[in-house]
Structures are given as C-alpha cells and as structure tokens.
Amino acid sequence: MEKATVVVIGGGATGVGILRDLAMRGVDVLLLEQRDMVHGTSSRYHGLLHSGGRYAVKDAEAGRECIEENKILRKIGRHCVEATEGLFVRLPEDDEAFEEKWVEACLKIGIPAVQIAPEEAWRLEPNLTHQAKSVYRVPDAAIDGFRMAWQNVASAKRYGGRLKTYTEVIRIEHSNNQVVGVIARNYITGEEEFIACDFVVSAVGSWAGEIARLAGIDVHVQPDRGTLIAFNHRLSSRIINRLRPASDGDIFVPHGSITILGTTSSAAKQPDDTIPLTAEVVELLKIGEATFENLRDYRMLRVFSGTRPLYSADPTAKGRGASRNFVILDHAKEGLNGFASIVGGKFTTYRLMAEKMTDFICKYLQVTAACRTADEPLVEDISPQLLAKARLYFPSYGTNLAVSRLGGAGLERVVKRMEKDPEKSQLVCECENVTLAEVEETAHDGTSFTLGDVRRKTRMGMGTCQGAFCTYRSVGALEANELNFGKDNIGLFKEFLQARWRGIRPIMWGNVIREIELTRGIYDGTLNVNGAIEHEKR
Amino acid sequence: MRKDDVIVIGGGFAGLIAAAASAKRGKKVTLLSFGMGTLTVGSGIVDILGYNNDGTAALTPEVAVKMVEDDHPYHKIGLQAVKESVEFFLELCREEMYPYIGSLNEMKWIPTAAGTLKPTCLVPKTIDVARLKEIDTIYIVGFHCLKDYYAELVAKNLKTSLGSDNKYEVVMINHQFSGGRDVTILDLARWLDSEAGRAAFIKELQGKIKPGAVVLIPPILGTAPDYLVLDAVKKATGCHFIETVTIPPSISGLRLRSMLINHLKKMGVRMIEKANVMQSILEDGKCVGVVTDGIDRERSYYAQSFILATGGFYGGGLISSELGEVDEPIFKIPIQIPITQEKWSNLNLFSNEKQPFAKIGIRIDEKMRPLDEKGNLLFENVFVAGRNLQGYDFCFEKSGNGVALTSGYQAAMSV
Numbered sequence: 001m002e003k004a005t006v007v008v009i010g011g012g013a014t015g016v017g018i019l020r021d022l023a024m025r026g027v028d029v030l031l032l033e034q035r036d037m038v039h040g041t042s043s044r045y046h047g048l049l050h051s052g053g054r055y056a057v058k059d060a061e062a063g064r065e066c067i068e069e070n071k072i073l074r075k076i077g078r079h080c081v082e083a084t085e086g087l088f089v090r091l092p093e094d095d096e097a098f099e100e101k102w103v104e105a106c107l108k109i110g111i112p113a114v115q116i117a118p119e120e121a122w123r124l125e126p127n128l129t130h131q132a133k134s135v136y137r138v139p140d141a142a143i144d145g146f147r148m149a150w151q152n153v154a155s156a157k158r159y160g161g162r163l164k165t166y167t168e169v170i171r172i173e174h175s176n177n178q179v180v181g182v183i184a185r186n187y188i189t190g191e192e193e194f195i196a197c198d199f200v201v202s203a204v205g206s207w208a209g210e211i212a213r214l215a216g217i218d219v220h221v222q223p224d225r226g227t228l229i230a231f232n233h234r235l236s237s238r239i240i241n242r243l244r245p246a247s248d249g250d251i252f253v254p255h256g257s258i259t260i261l262g263t264t265s266s267a268a269k270q271p272d273d274t275i276p277l278t279a280e281v282v283e284l285l286k287i288g289e290a291t292f293e294n295l296r297d298y299r300m301l302r303v304f305s306g307t308r309p310l311y312s313a314d315p316t317a318k319g320r321g322a323s324r325n326f327v328i329l330d331h332a333k334e335g336l337n338g339f340a341s342i343v344g345g346k347f348t349t350y351r352l353m354a355e356k357m358t359d360f361i362c363k364y365l366q367v368t369a370a371c372r373t374a375d376e377p378l379v380e381d382i383s384p385q386l387l388a389k390a391r392l393y394f395p396s397y398g399t400n401l402a403v404s405r406l407g408g409a410g411l412e413r414v415v416k417r418m419e420k421d422p423e424k425s426q427l428v429c430e431c432e433n434v435t436l437a438e439v440e441e442t443a444h445d446g447t448s449f450t451l452g453d454v455r456r457k458t459r460m461g462m463g464t465c466q467g468a469f470c471t472y473r474s475v476g477a478l479e480a481n482e483l484n485f486g487k488d489n490i491g492l493f494k495e496f497l498q499a500r501w502r503g504i505r506p507i508m509w510g511n512v513i514r515e516i517e518l519t520r521g522i523y524d525g526t527l528n529v530n531g532a533i534e535h536e537k538r
Numbered sequence: 539m540r541k542d543d544v545i546v547i548g549g550g551f552a553g554l555i556a557a558a559a560s561a562k563r564g565k566k567v568t569l570l571s572f573g574m575g576t577l578t579v580g581s582g583i584v585d586i587l588g589y590n591n592d593g594t595a596a597l598t599p600e601v602a603v604k605m606v607e608d609d610h611p612y613h614k615i616g617l618q619a620v621k622e623s624v625e626f627f628l629e630l631c632r633e634e635m636y637p638y639i640g641s642l643n644e645m646k647w648i649p650t651a652a653g654t655l656k657p658t659c660l661v662p663k664t665i666d667v668a669r670l671k672e673i674d675t676i677y678i679v680g681f682h683c684l685k686d687y688y689a690e691l692v693a694k695n696l697k698t699s700l701g702s703d704n705k706y707e708v709v710m711i712n713h714q715f716s717g718g719r720d721v722t723i724l725d726l727a728r729w730l731d732s733e734a735g736r737a738a739f740i741k742e743l744q745g746k747i748k749p750g751a752v753v754l755i756p757p758i759l760g761t762a763p764d765y766l767v768l769d770a771v772k773k774a775t776g777c778h779f780i781e782t783v784t785i786p787p788s789i790s791g792l793r794l795r796s797m798l799i800n801h802l803k804k805m806g807v808r809m810i811e812k813a814n815v816m817q818s819i820l821e822d823g824k825c826v827g828v829v830t831d832g833i834d835r836e837r838s839y840y841a842q843s844f845i846l847a848t849g850g851f852y853g854g855g856l857i858s859s860e861l862g863e864v865d866e867p868i869f870k871i872p873i874q875i876p877i878t879q880e881k882w883s884n885l886n887l888f889s890n891e892k893q894p895f896a897k898i899g900i901r902i903d904e905k906m907r908p909l910d911e912k913g914n915l916l917f918e919n920v921f922v923a924g925r926n927l928q929g930y931d932f933c934f935e936k937s938g939n940g941v942a943l944t945s946g947y948q949a950a951m952s953v
Contacts, residue, residue, distance in 0.1 A: 278879040296860075423683055423718070426685050472651065472686070472688075473686065476687070476691045477685070479690055479691040490695065498886060500887075501887035513851045517850065517852040520893070521576070521932075522785050525580060526650060526656070527652040528656035530888045530889075531656065532652070532654040
C-alpha cells in the first residue's frame with residue numbers, strides 16, 4: 001500500500017511549491033496531479049513575474065507580496081526567470097490622476113518605479129507607441145511556468161519528495177473526523193488505489209470546489225477565464241504594462257523568441273473551460289494596438305486560455321473586482337481534521353503561498369524545521385566541466401536552454417547519451433533547439449505517458465513551425481527507439497497536431513492560415529494521416 | 539512595347555502547365571513568377587482524386603472525378619478536359635525523357651514516409667509500385683543522421699497498411715560524408731548525383747540487400763529530371779526501387795519543376811522571376827496589362843489574355859489579412875467566405891469531412907473565368923487555375939497537383 005505523511009493534490013505552481021517545501025523540511029510527501037504537471041492555470045497565463053506594480057493601487061498587500069517574491073525568485077530561479085524588467089506606460093486615454101496614485105503606492109510598498117522620458121522609452125523599445133505620455137521602469141520579469149514547476153519537482157526529489165501524474169483523487173477517506181488517506185484513480189489505466197496519509201492539502205486552484213466537495217465541504221472558487229495570444233516575435237525586450245487600473249489586454253510579456261499578450265477576463269463555466277474564442281482574440285488585438293500600433297503585422301503563433309482561481313468568502317465578487325490574495329482554509333472548522341485547501345493567490349506569490357501552507361501543515365504535524373525555499377536555488381549549480389562537455393554537442397544557445405530544462409542531473413544523463421551515440425545530438429525541433437537525446441531522456445523519465453508530456457517538458461513543437469516539421473521527426477524518432485508509449489503512432493501524429501490545432505483554429509487569418517495549409521499539406525496531403533486513421537477505423 | 543498572347547501569373551505547377559499548354563498552341567507566352575511555387579513542398583506526383591466526398595476511398599481517379607459536387611473545379615473542367623490534360627502531361631514528360639506513369643483508370647497506392655499508403659494517379663518511374671504486391675521481401679532503407687526520414691516508422695506501419703505477410707527489413711546506410719552532422723534528403727540526392735556517391739551507396743547496399751527484392755527509399759535518386767540514378771542502382775543490385783513521399787523538401791517535386799522549366803525554355807516561353815504582380819490594368823471589362831513592383835521601379839506587362847495561377851493562402855494568391863476577410867490581390871476578385879470565423883474550420887484538424895477554409899477560393903465558369911458573388915462574369919480575358927480555385931480540399935480528397943494540372947491546362951485551352 002502506498003503511504004505518505006502528506007498528500008498534496010494539484011501539480012500547479014502552488015502544489016509543487018508545497019511539495020518542495022515539505023520535502024526540504026523532511027516531511028514524507030507525495031503530490032498527485034490529475035493530468036500532466038502544470039496542465040492547468042500555471043501554464044496558461046502570461047508568464048509574468050510581477051513587480052507588484054499591477055496591484056499597487058488596488059491591493060497594497062498583494063503588491064508588497066509580489067515585490068518580495070519577485071526578488072526571491074530572481075535569486076532562486078535563475079534558470080526559469082528572464083530578468084527582462086518592465087515598463088508601465090500611460091497612454092493619452094489613460095487617467096492621469098491614476099498615475100499619481102500609482103507612483104505614491106509604489107513608493108509606499110517599496111516597488112522601485114523609475115520614471116524615464118518617453119524618448120528614452122522609444123530608444124529602449126522602438127516598437128512602443130509614440131503616443132506614450134509617461135513611462136516608468138519596474139523590476140518585472142518573465143518566468144516560464146513549465147520550467148519553474150519541473151525545477152521545483154527536481155529539487156523536491158533531491159529531498160525525497162515524490163509525485164504521480166495522471167492520478168486523479170476521487171475520494172478523501174476519513175475516520176473519526178480525521179483524514180486517513182485518499183482513493184486515487186489512474187487516468188490512463190483506470191486503476192484505483194488507496195493512498196494512506198495523515199494530511200491532505202488541496203492546492204488545485206480553480207478545481208478547489210471540486211476537491212472540497214469530495215469531503216462534503218463547500219469552497220466557493222469562481223474560475224475566471226483569461227485568454228492570451230502568443231506572437232512569433234519579441235515585440236519588445238521588456239514587459240510592457242499599461243499604466244491604468246488593471247484591465248483587459250494591457251500586458252505584453254516577451255519570452256525567448258515570442259511575446260504573450262493578455263488577458264481577457266470573464267466568468268468561466270467550469271475550471272477547464274479553456275477553449276479560446278475568436279471574439280476574445282479580436283478584442284485583445286484591438287486593445288493591444290494602442291500599445292504597439294503595428295501589432296497586426298506580427299504573426300500570431302497560437303492562442304490559449306486559462307482560468308484564474310478567484311476566491312471570495314463573498315460569492316458575489318466577480319472578475320478583477322475579486323481579491324487576488326490567497327487564503328488557507330482549515331477544514332477542521334467544518335469538522336474534518338487533517339484537510340486544508342489553499343485558494344486564490346497568483347503565480348508570482350506561489351512560493352510564499354507554499355511557505356504559509358507548509359508552516360500550517362508542519363504545525364499540525366509538530367514538525368519544527370524552518371522554511372528554506374527562499375534561500376536555496378531551484379537548480380543546483382552546473383559544473384563547468386559538464387557545461388564544457390555539453391557545448392560539444394549542443395548549439396551554443398541550446399546549451400543554456402538545455403540546462404534550464406534539464407537541470408544538472410538531467411543534463412548529465414543527456415550528455416551521456418550523446419557521448420555514447422553522437423547521432424543523438426541531432427535537433428528534432430529546430431525552433432526550440434531540442435535534441436533527440438533530450439527527447440529520449442524525457443520520454444524515459446517515468447512521468448511521460450504521451451507525446452504531449454514530452455512536448456511540455458522539452459518545448460519541442462512549441463516554436464515557430466508549431467509542429468509542422470518536428471511532429472514527423474519526434475514520432476519517427478520515438479518509434480525508431482521503441483518508445484511509442486504503447487500507442488499506435490498514427491494516433492501520436494494526430495494527438496500532437498490536434499493539440500496545436502486547438503490554439504490555431506480561433507485565429508485563422510494572416511500567416512496562421514498559411515502555416516496550417518502547409519501543415520495539412522504535409523500530414524494529410526502527403527503522408528495521408530487522415531486516410532490512415534479512417535483505414536484503421538474500417 | 540512587347541505584347542504577349544498570354545501572360546501567366548504564377549510559377550507553381552498550375553502556372554507552368556498553363557504556360558506549356560499555351561506555348562504548345564503556338565501562343566506567345568510570358569510567365570511571371572515570384573518564388574518557387576509549391577512543387578518542392580508537395581511531392582512531385584499528381585494526385586487526381588483519392589477519396590470521395592464522404593471520405594471513402596475512390597475506386598479509380600476517373601470514377602471519383604465523375605462524382606464530384608457541382609462547385610468542384612473538376613465539375614467545371616469536365617471529364618474530357620481532365621483526360622486531355624493527363625495525356626498532355628504524360629506526353630510532355632516523354633518528350634523531356636522523364637516519363638511519368640499512371641492513368642485515370644488506376645488508383646496507385648504509394649508508400650509514404652509515415653508508412654501509410656496514399657492514393658495517387660501519375661508518378662515518376664521512381665515510384666512504380668507495380669511490383670509491391672508481387673514481391674514479399676521489402677527492404678526499407680534509412681540513413682544515419684537523416685532526421686527527416688525514419689525507416690523503422692515506415693516498416694512498422696507498412697505491416698498494417700500493406701500487410702503483415704511480407705518480410706520487412708530495415709537497412710541503415712552510412713553515408714559518411716557529413717562528418718556526423720545532420721543531413722537532409724537534398725544532401726543525399728546530391729550525393730547520388732555524383733559518381734563517387736553513387737558508387738559508395740551501391741557498395742553499402744550490395745552488402746545488405748539481396749537481388750530481386752523491393753527497396754523502399756526516401757526520394758534521393760538524384761536531383762535531375764532523369765532516371766540515371768534509378769537505372770544505375772537497379773542494375774547494380776537487381777532490386778526494384780520505390781521512392782517514398784516525404785516531408786519537404788521534395789526532391790521528386792524539384793525534378794518535376796526542373797523538367798517543366800527546361801521544357802518552357804525550349805518552347806520559347808519568356809520567364810521572369812521575382813516578378814511580384816501588384817495590380818492589373820483594366821479597360822472596358824477587360825484586362826490589358828499587369829504591373830509588377832521591382833527593386834528599382836514598377837513595370838507593366840501587356841497581353842491579350844491572362845492566366846491567374848498565384849496559388850491559395852499558402853502561395854499568396856489569396857490573402858486573409860483580417861478576420862473574416864479574403865482578398866485576391868491582383869484583380870480584386872470577390873471571394874465568398876463562411877459567415878463566422880468559427881465556421882471556417884472543423885473542431886478536429888483530422889476529421890472525416892473537408893475543412894471549410896480549404897474550399898475558399900475563386901468561383902469560375904466552365905472556361906475558368908472568374909465570377910462575382912451573383913455568378914456574373916467579371917473579365918472576359920482572365921482565366922484562373924490552381925489552388926486559388928473554389929470548392930476543393932486537396933488534403934482531404936487527395937487532389938494535390940491534380941487540380942493544378944487540369945485547371946492549368948483548361949485555362950490555357952480556354953484562352
């Protein structure tokens with residue numbers, strides 16, 4: 001029988017934060033995620049590490065937490081944070097009185113907002129609209145949600161933390177008002193198992209209501225939909241925010257070679273209400289054009305949606321009006337000991353949320369170890385010898401990317417594969433510099449059950465060509481190495497491209513429609529994937 | 539000022555065929571091209587029709603052509619012209635000493651790089667699948683450092699698509715010319731262009747395959763439109779070689795393009811590259827000329843008739859710059875489109891019906907002339923051919939290059 005002292009439900013930012021914190025404090029902890037890691041909100045957002053400027057006026061507490069956590073994550077998350085800095089830009093239509101309030105609020109909270117002349121802003125960011133009235137520099141940063149999560153997991157594993165993906169919790173078992181374990185179902189095989197534990201923590205964001213209901217407890221989380229656009233270019237070197245009360249479509253975040261624009265805000269029907277709509281995209285473009293007038297000249301890569309887990313004790317608060325603070329709900333109040341939910345909050349403060357939650361659990365378990373997650377880097381230092389070896393096989397830029405994806409131990413295993421067979425250093429995905437050795441290593445890591453899992457961990461297929469070339473290469477490479485996840489490989493083609501299609505379908509104009517004609521031409525016109533599927537059906 | 543009988547706009551397969559057919563009729567022809575068309579992206583073979591409307595496999599291309607819906611280009615072109623265009627193409631290939639094989643009465647199921655089979659009609663001799671059914675030993679040749687082709691994938695899926703009774707054996711070839719770096723299919727085809735490369739390849743093969751078998755190979759049998767490499771490897775090994783169709787770049791498409799360009803040169807067609815046609819000059823409901831922009835200045839080209847073969851969305855013949863808008867940039871021909879963006883496409887990328895956006899295009903009459911929304915003729919002397927036509931989804935029905943061939947031919951004949 002599987003056993004753990006604490007079961008963490010939810011493989012998003014908060015969940016992995018708690019996993020790492022508990023493991024570092026010596027608690028036996030197991031994380032259960034219903035699908036793949038960060039398949040929910042933690043990967044469906046801007047990838048913005050807030051400076052706090054966004055919240056400064058409305059919510060000083062949230063702003064203060066952001067700037068503190070921002071400083072910490074830059075330090076511990078060197079391999080998932082890109083310290084781009086950010087600009088707050090006020091346009092003619094934005095309220096001047098708000099600017100005064102904002103400057104004052106930033107000063108009070110301790111967010112270093114430095115005013116620069118618009119001319120200086122245009123020199124730094126030539127694409128920025130020349131309508132800008134005033135501009136401030138703030139320490140915003142870009143953060144990669146996938147990487148951050150896996151780096152937390154890798155760090156937790158070094159301390160004995162465990163995780164199971166594709167494992168849904170379907171019941172919370174208790175006896176005498178005390179949690180004794182959970183029943184979990186494997187999403188792929190359908191098998192159910194009992195996992196004994198002393199404490200269950202629900203860190204499931206938008207799904208908090210669903211999990212609490214398993215124990216017959218009510219938690220009011222209102223999932224709020226946000227849609228975002230990924231552009232195939234870096235529109236700016238820095239993050240660009242509109243200097244106005246938080247609203248739709250006013251943040252641009254550059255990541256590697258792309259930029260993400262978001263977001264919209266509307267009540268979601270359910271936590272996984274994440275199919276983006278054309279109308280949302282049109283609205284985003286309209287607003288975004290005020291900041292970058294030539295926005296429509298850039299090719300969109302894809303669009304995606306996520307749901308913010310807005311929590312309010314007051315069930316009538318909606319959208320951006322609701323607080324972004326987090327709350328720990330001790331369900332002992334409802335008469336069940338050993339069960340708590342953490343709700344609300346935002347990505348930037350995930351570590352702080354995890355720390356508070358872990359403090360709470362440790363107090364319950366009478367563990368006295370202190371939190372060290374703010375001091376120890378997520379990725380251990382890579383030895384110069386290993387880096388030098390890796391550079392023999394990776395393209396120069398690719399080495400750094402590989403370090404950030406794989407960490408030291410992973411990189412070492414990948415380099416070993418390449419030393420054994422130099423052919424494995426070939427790039428399966430040229431857009432994101434992903435080598436065959438890395439694809440193989442990732443497929444073998446024990447938490448990859450679909451090609452999509454490999455994609456999310458390596459970024460294969462997530463770049464410029466959106467799978468047009470690397471789908472064939474990756475399916476072929478996996479098949480050649482007898483790694484097809486026990487699936488028919490035509491199904492793998494279909495699954496991989498369908499995942500891309502979800503984000504392409506709502507934006508079929510401009511170069512997007514050209515790209516999809518090419519992709520279809522290859523996979524249907526030439527390789528007859530559709531015909532093969534129909535052939536198998538018959 | 540030069541005035542042509544026909545100006546063909548577009549250097550893809552439809553444009554090249556339209557120019558060739560016009561020249562054969564004794565017309566004075568200028569071909570304006572910008573870029574290479576999609577012959578090197580697709581696979582140098584001519585699919586006429588592989589699947590019926592409901593997604594069932596067609597018996598023969600001819601049977602399928604007879605059953606198309608009214609808005610399909612084949613319906614406008616008519617079976618007779620489809621037949622003529624196929625004959626025209628086969629004869630052209632024979633003349634150029636690079637004969638193609640196939641007929642409208644036979645569906646050829648050819649192996650792909652994914653190990654699936656794909657229905658097609660006209661293929662070069664390097665894709666002659668006649669022996670595939672008779673011989674049960676099939677070698678699947680792959681190459682080290684070639685990431686665009688996986689022999690193991692082909693072998694595994696052929697067991698399903700072709701039958702599990704055959705003996706499939708993967709043979710990996712060491713080319714040793716790249717020093718360990720990635721190679722492309724084009725690198726390998728160039729390697730076989732050279733005598734030394736051919737000799738090295740044949741030597742590698744001879745140790746690994748037995749005579750009398752079928753050998754499946756990526757499309758690397760030389761870059762030139764001839765069968766020199768095919769004949770050499772056949773003779774040296776005693777095996778039947780079949781090239782599979784692969785992801786781009788397509789070498790068989792490159793060969794076909796070279797052959798057609800050679801042919802047009804011989805026929806005296808004036809070819810102007812980097813000619814980006816920006817607009818047309820219209821007088822009294824007729825087009826008298828077109829204007830290109832160049833690095834130095836605009837240039838005007840005049841002719842009696844014009845064939846518009848600028849491609850679809852991919853090629854730039856149709857442009858959708860905004861949500862729910864589609865423009866044909868040169869003649870501003872109005873294009874009918876589905877009402878809402880959500881109706882442009884199916885929920886699934888691979889589904890058992892045509893993608894609505896793939897059917898967006900120019901509406902034409904029987905003479906391939908453009909019509910407006912109400913069905914009125916727009917220009918008497920403008921003819922349309924290729925991917926910019928309305929009413930077909932070449933990916934779904936497998937009519938890639940087929941509509942281009944037949945409509946290019948028919949446009950030329952209608953002038």
